[in-house]
Amino acid sequence: MIQYKAFEMHTHTLHSDGKFTPEELCRTAEQYQFDGIALTDHNTLSAHAYLSSHPDASRIPVVEGIEWTTFFGHMLVLGAESYVDWRYAKPADIDFYLEKIRNVNGVIGLAHPFEIGSPMCTGCHWDFQVRDWNNINYIEVWSKSAPTTHFDNALSFRMWTQILNQGYRIAATAGRDWHWETETRAHAAATYIGVENGEITTRSVCDAIRAGRTYVTAGPAIDFKISAGQRTFAIGDTMPSGICSCRIEIDETKRKAIWGDFGIDVSGIRIVSNGNVIYSSPEEAKMESSFNLELKPGWVRAELYGNALGETGKRIGFTSPIYVE
Amino acid sequence: MKRILDQTLILKPENSKTNVPISFILDKDYSSLLFQCRYFPKKVEDLELAEREIIKGIEKYVPQEYRAAYTGWRDYAPLVNLVTLSLDYENEYLGCAHRHAPEQDHMISASHASPGFIPHKAAAGRWKAVLNVHAIISDRITYELKVTGFENSERPDDSI
Numbered sequence: 101m102i103q104y105k106a107f108e109m110h111t112h113t114l115h116s117d118g119k120f121t122p123e124e125l126c127r128t129a130e131q132y133q134f135d136g137i138a139l140t141d142h143n144t145l146s147a148h149a150y151l152s153s154h155p156d157a158s159r160i161p162v163v164e165g166i167e168w169t170t171f172f173g174h175m176l177v178l179g180a181e182s183y184v185d186w187r188y189a190k191p192a193d194i195d196f197y198l199e200k201i202r203n204v205n206g207v208i209g210l211a212h213p214f215e216i217g218s219p220m221c222t223g224c225h226w227d228f229q230v231r232d233w234n235n236i237n238y239i240e241v242w243s244k245s246a247p248t249t250h251f252d253n254a255l256s257f258r259m260w261t262q263i264l265n266q267g268y269r270i271a272a273t274a275g276r277d278w279h280w281e282t283e284t285r286a287h288a289a290a291t292y293i294g295v296e297n298g299e300i301t302t303r304s305v306c307d308a309i310r311a312g313r314t315y316v317t318a319g320p321a322i323d324f325k326i327s328a329g330q331r332t333f334a335i336g337d338t339m340p341s342g343i344c345s346c347r348i349e350i351d352e353t354k355r356k357a358i359w360g361d362f363g364i365d366v367s368g369i370r371i372v373s374n375g376n377v378i379y380s381s382p383e384e385a386k387m388e389s390s391f392n393l394e395l396k397p398g399w400v401r402a403e404l405y406g407n408a409l410g411e412t413g414k415r416i417g418f419t420s421p422i423y424v425e
Numbered sequence: 426m427k428r429i430l431d432q433t434l435i436l437k438p439e440n441s442k443t444n445v446p447i448s449f450i451l452d453k454d455y456s457s458l459l460f461q462c463r464y465f466p467k468k469v470e471d472l473e474l475a476e477r478e479i480i481k482g483i484e485k486y487v488p489q490e491y492r493a494a495y496t497g498w499r500d501y502a503p504l505v506n507l508v509t510l511s512l513d514y515e516n517e518y519l520g521c522a523h524r525h526a527p528e529q530d531h532m533i534s535a536s537h538a539s540p541g542f543i544p545h546k547a548a549a550g551r552w553k554a555v556l557n558v559h560a561i562i563s564d565r566i567t568y569e570l571k572v573t574g575f576e577n578s579e580r581p582d583d584s585i
Contacts, residue, residue, distance in 0.1 A: 115540040116523040142523035143511065143557075144541045169523055171442035171559060183518050187444050187511065187555065216486040219478045220501045222441065222560035225486055251491035 102313060102334065103298035104321070105135035106290040106355060107305070110167070110176060110211060110240060110275025115150070116142035119280035122151055126158035128281050132288055133355045136161040136300040140176050140275075142169040143186055161300040167211060173226040174215075176240065176275070179306040180206030194228035198235035207306040208236055209273060212243035213259060214252035233268040237309050241418075242274035242316055245286035246362075248408045248416060257415070264399050264421060265375050271314045271336070271420040287362040287409060289318050290355065294335065312336030317404070317417035319359035320366055321351040324402040324419045326395075338423045341397050346371060346379070347390045348402055364416055367406040373424070374398035395424045426579050429458070430572035436464075436508065436558055437565045444511075445556040447570060455547040455574035457534035460554065462510050464568040467527040469504040471563070478504060478562060506566050507559040512542060515550050519543055521557065547574060 112118030113125050118141070120128065129137045139162050141147050148164050151157050168175040168186040173194075177184075181204045189197045201208055210226055217225030230236060239260045242253050263270055274289040294313030295304040308314070313336040315322050326333045326344050333339040348369055369389055371379035378400075379393055399421035408414040430449050451458075469475050479498040487495050510531065511521035520542035522531055531539040535546040554570060 113540075116521075117525055141541075143509075143521035144523065146520050146538065146541050146543050149543050185518060187557065214486070216482060218441075218482060219504050219560060219562050220482050222507065251487065251494070255488070 101297055102294040102308075104292040104294045104313075104315070104323075105298060105300055106133065107136050107138065107163075107293055108132065108134050108276055108278060108288065109138045109140075109209075109273045109291045110243070111137050111139050111278045112141050112167075113139065113147045115144055115147040116167075116169075117279060120278075122147045122154075123157045125278075126160045126162065130160050133358050134160065134290065136163060136305070138163040138165040138176070138178055138275075138305070140165040140167040140178075142167050145183070163300075163305045164302045169223060171223045173213070173228045174211040174224060176209040176211050177201055178207040178209070178309070179302045180204045189228070191228050195231045195235060198230070198232075202235060205306070207238070207309050209238035209240055209309075210236060211240045211275065212252065212256070212277065213239065214255035215243065216252070233263050233266070233270065236268075236270055238271040238273050238314070239263075240275045241272040242289050243277055245276050245282075245288055246409055247274060247289045248318055248411065248414045257418075261372075261375050267398075269312055269421075269423060271309050271312045272316050272418065273309075273314055274316045285358075287318070287359065289316060291316055292321060312420045312423075315417065315419040318408050318414075319352070319356075319362070319364040320404065320417060321354040322402060322404065322417055322419060323347075323349040323351070324422075326400070326422055333422050335419050335422060338425055339395075341395050341424050343392060343394050345390060345392050346402075348388070350387050350404065352387070362409050363407055364409075365407045366404050366416065368404070370403045370405060371400060372403055373400040397424050399423050426576070427455075427574045428571065429574050430554075430570065432570050434556075434568045434570075435565050436556075436561050436568055438561050440558045441561050443558050445558060447554045447556065449552055449554075449572065451547070451549045451552060451574065453549050456577045456579065457532055457537075457575045458547040458552075459573040459575065460510065460512070460531045460533070461529075461571040461573070462531070462569070463528045464506065464508055464566050465527060466563055466566060467505055469506070469562045472502070474562070475502050475504045504562050506561050506563055508561075508566075508568060509557040509559065510570075511555045511557055513553040513555065514545055514548065517545075519545050523557075
């Protein structure tokens with residue numbers, strides 16, 4: 101049975117340029133009520149080696165990862181069974197390296213693809229020319245704290261949608277790119293990942309991302325399912341086209357102590373298929389909504405809209421797609 | 426204690442986004458190796474250059490529709506040069522110190538390594554320090570790398 105767990109998917113320690121020790125990162129992530137984190141230091145796995153030899157350092161499950169911090173883009177690599185050298189990738193040959201990582205069972209995600217690049221942050225903007233997007237498992241569509249407020253996240257969301265429209269299957273994540281804790285608690289989005297039986301390991305998280313079982317939220321938890329005939333389909337599944345019944349449940353209780361002070365209120369639900377809005381909730385969103393739709397081949401996702409951090413009409417949550425044949 | 430390497434390089438903007446390998450052979454095993462890195466200047470002191478480059482960056486990366494929020498180039502000043510150090514032993518990657526401080530000391534031994542690196546015996550063989558030149562914005566920077574080998578009876582500073 102799939103259970104969705106809350107993750108922070110992009111973190112750093114003093115093994116690269118973070119200020120957290122591995123222990124401090126894990127402890128602080130617990131305070132944010134995350135169920136797990138991906139530890140993704142720049143160009144090193146040494147914090148994972150440290151955690152392996154200090155099993156008491158963390159009570160929270162830690163997914164093994166690294167941030168490929170290259171000169172032409174940053175890329176999150178999770179669960180690779182052996183190291184693939186980040187240093188020599190050039191814009192035109194990234195697919196060669198993507199295939200090498202996939203051959204050692206790594207899961208690959210673009211990090212903050214529209215972050216401002218050189219000279220302010222060399223390599224932070226994604227300049228690699230990906231030829232085969234089948235090599236990419238996910239895109240960090242939301243980056244940084246307070247993700248609804250950043251223009252680059254709007255561009256990342258648009259990019260993700262365009263790639264989905266080309267027929268590729270790519271999951272979405274959020275990542276705070278967490279280097280240190282601020283004096284006052286920042287607004288942190290969560291990536292919910294659907295893991296088998298709720299078990300969190302590097303392997304189970306990688307399997308879930310490969311299967312597209314993720315959603316991203318500024319606050320409320322989301323359950324999105326579609327029924328067609330006798331069968332029910334969930335995020336990441338593939339379903340037949342035609343008339344179907346959609347059901348969305350919004351849970352505003354999960355982790356509310358963490359996001360409840362940031363003015364996040366759901367006021368509407370949209371269903372987006374192949375880049376087009378095919379359903380908008382008629383009034384203030386109910387916590388449970390059911391409605392019928394006709395789906396064409398392609399993809400379909402749910403999006404939540406409302407208030408966030410003093411702004412209205414913001415996209416405050418979205419699922420990875422259900423795919424339609 | 427033996428000084429294995431003492432090298433000074435000049436890096437220029439055209440070296441940005443490249444790796445500069447510095448190989449050396451250890452002719453015998455040591456107890457530990459100390460890598461001392463220093464580069465200067467860290468900050469781009471030429472404010473006219475910084476202004477020009479920052480504005481160019483904003484125009485390149487921030488679409489017009491969002492640009493109103495980016496009026497002040499000084500928000501991004503000072504620009505900094507960034508060179509990180511990664512290490513290999515006989516083609517095995519030992520890690521990287523992706524940190525911004527322009528002066529860093531790193532130690533490697535079989536039982537201990539500075540953050541960013543995995544412990545590895547300071548063994549005889551081919552070592553490679555790779556300077557990851559992310560950004561040189563100043564006209565030029567000076568990069569100094571010293572490598573020192575320690576014998577069993579010697580210990581470098583425990584805090585490294």
